[in-house]
Amino acid sequence: YESLSVAELAKKLHREPSEIIKKLFMLGVMATINQELDKDAIELICADYGVEVEEEIRIDKTDLDTYFDDTIVEVDENALEERPPVVTIMGHVDHGKTSLLDSIRKTKVTAGEAGGITQHIGAYQVEVNGKKISFLDTPGHAAFTTMRARGASITDIAIIVVAADDGVMPQTVEAINHAKAAEVPIIVAINKMDKPSANPDRVQQELTEHGLVPEAWGGDTIFVPISALKGEGIDQLLEMILLVSEVGELKANPTRSAIGTVIEAQLDKGRGAVATLLVQDGTLRVGDPIVVGHAYGRVRAMVNDLGRRIKTAGPSMPIEITGLNEVPQAGDRFVVFQDEKTARQVGESRSMTAIQASRSEKQRVTLDNLFEQM
Numbered sequence: 077y078e079s080l081s082v083a084e085l086a087k088k089l090h091r092e093p094s095e096i097i098k099k100l101f102m103l104g105v106m107a108t109i110n111q112e113l114d115k116d117a118i119e120l121i122c123a124d125y126g127v128e129v130e131e132e133i134r135i136d137k138t139d140l141d142t143y144f145d146d147t148i149v150e151v152d153e154n155a156l157e158e159r160p161p162v163v164t165i166m167g168h169v170d171h172g173k174t175s176l177l178d179s180i181r182k183t184k185v186t187a188g189e190a191g192g193i194t195q196h197i198g199a200y201q202v203e204v205n206g207k208k209i210s211f212l213d214t215p216g217h218a219a220f221t222t223m224r225a226r227g228a229s230i231t232d233i234a235i236i237v238v239a240a241d242d243g244v245m246p247q248t249v250e251a252i253n254h255a256k257a258a259e260v261p262i263i264v265a266i267n268k269m270d271k272p273s274a275n276p277d278r279v280q281q282e283l284t285e286h287g288l289v290p291e292a293w294g295g296d297t298i299f300v301p302i303s304a305l306k307g308e309g310i311d312q313l314l315e316m317i318l319l320v321s322e323v324g325e326l327k328a329n330p331t332r333s334a335i336g337t338v339i340e341a342q343l344d345k346g347r348g349a350v351a352t353l354l355v356q357d358g359t360l361r362v363g364d365p366i367v368v369g370h371a372y373g374r375v376r377a378m379v380n381d382l383g384r385r386i387k388t389a390g391p392s393m394p395i396e397i398t399g400l401n402e403v404p405q406a407g408d409r410f411v412v413f414q415d416e417k418t419a420r421q422v423g424e425s426r427s428m429t430a431i432q433a434s435r436s437e438k439q440r441v442t443l444d445n446l447f448e449q450m
């Protein structure tokens with residue numbers, strides 16, 4: 077084996093880095109989390125845990141999650157810059173999620189672009205007071221359930237839409253639970269305020285029972301009354317998003333190579349595999365060798381939410397790419413590699429593992445079926 081950092085060794089041993097640092101200290105070695113340990117130090121620590129060091133200890137390069145783990149990937153604090161928030165809109169059916177997304181887009185797409193523009197991909201970005209906000213157009217629940225089931229968290233802020241004439245409904249509660257489980261800050265948009273039967277007080281009362289207490293009542297949840305239909309309250313809502321985003325101090329390093337998550341993907345007759353990606357860190361470039369889930373390739377072409385061809389995409393930007401050998405799945409991670417050879421090796425190794433896993437899955441399912449028939 078070569079050298080390992082304290083963090084890498086901790087991960088290998090399934091221990092907290094602080095525990096390793098403490099042990100090293102007892103052995104008379106002062107170490108920090110990113111410090112590289114030599115062979116002797118690694119052996120000492122491993123012996124202490126009763127683990128024998130036999131072969132090369134290496135990080136599993138085919139595990140894409142590794143690249144998202146900042147105890148392994150060294151974070152360059154100096155290169156961090158503010159990044160736009162990624163917002164998901166959730167709520168009960170017919171409470172106005174789609175209308176709100178449409179309304180935000182209409183309000184914020186610059187005059188010259190409005191009208192002829194049809195949204196191209198399942199996500200978009202708007203600019204408010206010189207700051208960008210990314211909105212995911214996937215049905216909020218799907219975004220949380222499929223993505224989270226795959227361990228991907230892509231949302232920074234959840235907007236929960238509640239119709240003022242209807243109040244809290246089952247999917248409202250579900251949405252709150254998803255956002256809470258993901259530890260994502262919630263902003264409540266009380267929609268359909270234009271309706272004569274609107275009763276925002278009742279909505280606030282009901283949400284309080286679910287732990288969302290308005291600031292006016294001594295809580296810390298932001299409530300914004302809106303009418304998606306009339307475009308009222310949209311600016312206030314956007315300002316609140318920026319406020320919550322600032323509190324969260326969202327940062328990324330635009331200088332590193334890109335990592336992120338698949339929002340949606342499909343096979344296009346003419347263009348082959350087409351994937352909408354959210355860049356979560358780094359900058360994605362046309363030509364980059366990339367592994368996306370079990371697929372791999374080179375970014376052949378890249379378009380933004382308006383369908384315009386672009387060459388680079390920075391943190392929090394949703395884009396659509398072509399150039400993959402197969403169609404990935406929503407929630408899959410993507411990682412850019414320095415060279416195409418590594419990308420291909422990692423991609424091939426991942427799809428082999430996937431084939432094996434699906435074979436054993438099939439066998440398992442067959443057994444289950446047997447039991448079902450009994």
Ligand code: GDP
Binds near residue numbers: 171
């Ligand atoms: P979704 O199922 O949550 O995406 O809800 P939609 O956006 O499709 O809206 C459901 C219905 O409510 C549609 O008929 C909308 O026109 C209507 N709607 C949405 N927002 C408003 C609003 O602010 N005021 C009124 N009066 N109707 C609205």
Ligand code: MG
Binds near residue numbers: 173174175
């Ligand atoms: Mg809808």
